[in-house]
Amino acid sequence: MSKIKIGKYTEADSMSNLICENYPALLVLSRFGMKLGFRDKSIHEVCSDNGVDTKTFLAIVNLLLRGDTKPNYTNYDVFILSMISYLHNSHNYFVNYRLPDIREKLTNALQQELKDLNKAVLYYFDEYVSEVRNHMSYEEKKVFPYVRSLIADKGKGKYNIGIFSKQHNQVEAKLTEFKSIIIKYYETESTNEIDNVLFDIFNCESDLALHNAVEDKLFVPAIMQLELIKYGKKS
Amino acid sequence: MNVHLRIIVAESSIIVRNGVVSVLQQININRIEVFEIDDAEQLRNLLCKQKTDILIINPLMFENVSLQQIRKEYANSQLKCVALQTSLIDNSTLKNYDDVISLYDSNEYIKAKINNLVSETEHTANNESLTTREKEIIVCVIKGMTNKQIADELCLSTHTVISHRRNITSKLQIHSTSGLTIYAIVNKLVELNEIKNYSQR
Numbered sequence: 001m002s003k004i005k006i007g008k009y010t011e012a013d014s015m016s017n018l019i020c021e022n023y024p025a026l027l028v029l030s031r032f033g034m035k036l037g038f039r040d041k042s043i044h045e046v047c048s049d050n051g052v053d054t055k056t057f058l059a060i061v062n063l064l065l066r067g068d069t070k071p072n073y074t075n076y077d078v079f080i081l082s083m084i085s086y087l088h089n090s091h092n093y094f095v096n097y098r099l100p101d102i103r104e105k106l107t108n109a110l111q112q113e114l115k116d117l118n119k120a121v122l123y124y125f126d127e128y129v130s131e132v133r134n135h136m137s138y139e140e141k142k143v144f145p146y147v148r149s150l151i152a153d154k155g156k157g158k159y160n161i162g163i164f165s166k167q168h169n170q171v172e173a174k175l176t177e178f179k180s181i182i183i184k185y186y187e188t189e190s191t192n193e194i195d196n197v198l199f200d201i202f203n204c205e206s207d208l209a210l211h212n213a214v215e216d217k218l219f220v221p222a223i224m225q226l227e228l229i230k231y232g233k234k235s
Numbered sequence: 236m237n238v239h240l241r242i243i244v245a246e247s248s249i250i251v252r253n254g255v256v257s258v259l260q261q262i263n264i265n266r267i268e269v270f271e272i273d274d275a276e277q278l279r280n281l282l283c284k285q286k287t288d289i290l291i292i293n294p295l296m297f298e299n300v301s302l303q304q305i306r307k308e309y310a311n312s313q314l315k316c317v318a319l320q321t322s323l324i325d326n327s328t329l330k331n332y333d334d335v336i337s338l339y340d341s342n343e344y345i346k347a348k349i350n351n352l353v354s355e356t357e358h359t360a361n362n363e364s365l366t367t368r369e370k371e372i373i374v375c376v377i378k379g380m381t382n383k384q385i386a387d388e389l390c391l392s393t394h395t396v397i398s399h400r401r402n403i404t405s406k407l408q409i410h411s412t413s414g415l416t417i418y419a420i421v422n423k424l425v426e427l428n429e430i431k432n433y434s435q436r
């Protein structure tokens with residue numbers, strides 16, 4: 001006999017059950033700046049305590065856990081603005097915490113005597129980080145301001161979300177390549193340090209994939225809908 | 236990165252389709268990549284896009300898709316077609332298929348059938364070793380030379396250089412110059428101080 005749990009989480013479900021049953025959802029909490037220690041409170045209660053829109057929270061959680069791409073919300077402005085704050089925190093997390101942390105662990109895990117190779121490895125990693133930085137700063141500087149002005153009805157500029165969605169690339173692909181190059185070519189004793197950094201990279205990869213999915217499957221479609229409402233034309 | 240076997244499951248019933256996929260997962264033959272398809276249009280698109288080894292297809296659901304047509308259209312004579320039999324089907328129809336899987340076949344039986352078909356398909360070995368020419372080209376690429384410069388240096392046409400580079404990418408599964416640099420250092424194709432970007436650091 002095997003047991004499987006099916007069905008999506010709703011706002012009345014207990015927050016601690018959600019997190020205990022699905023630890024990756026922990027990341028969604030921290031991106032929204034929500035505090036732990038929520039006792040037996042429901043998802044909705046914890047969200048309101050922390051000033052987070054419950055529907056946006058559930059949309060991301062159900063995308064993460066079930067691949068749901070049809071979130072249930074009616075207020076575009078609230079949904080989109082909460083989404084921006086989530087994405088902004090998420091960018092901050094990758095660029096200022098996650099990737100620097102991986103770099104530090106990587107530096108410690110490399111074998112001292114492989115000097116040239118280590119240089120090349122770190123060069124690759126730094127190049128990758130600067131790509132991620134550019135990618136994310138484009139969104140911060142171009143996409144989010146556009147969306148905010150769209151919500152505030154500040155008139156139609158030349159930009160539209162279609163431009164973004166066409167050029168939005170999969171930022172985790174190069175990290176996947178990096179990981180497989182290390183595994184294939186970096187000859188080293190198997191150490192706890194190298195295992196540790198590889199686990200981190202695997203995790204970071206799936207985090208980045210979720211981040212992209214939130215942008216492509218939830219954020220962009222919502223903006224397209226909003227453009228349709230405001231301008232009556234597809235971008 | 237390399238997948239040994241690509242299988243398409245073409246069946247319009249989601250229950251049957253998921254069942255087949257779940258059995259394929261359990262029998263766990265080497266590494267497989269499974270694609271689910273529920274209409275003929277998707278099937279055409281997918282076959283156009285990539286090389287497929289085995290097509291498991293319900294003959295009743297795709298009556299207007301003929302096997303000869305598929306094999307001819309996609310110029311893939313090695314494609315093995317397996318009929319997924321969910322009800323009684325005329326023997327003359329089944330004869331056109333390489334094999335038949337039916338609803339009550341056991342895991343072991345299905346595994347044996349797939350293995351049989353696989354051993355018949357010619358396996359392109361995952362040959363990662365590069366030719367001398369390809370190694371020379373890697374060294375040029377990581378030194379930052381353009382295709383034109385590489386062509387001039389090695390007395391090749393630009394077109395040939397491009398095709399070598401494509402082969403390198405597909406053999407190594409490395410898409411970036413900085414990735415190739417790591418490969419080159421590990422394999423002692425180059426010293427780091429020969430490369431401009433790095434010696435400046």
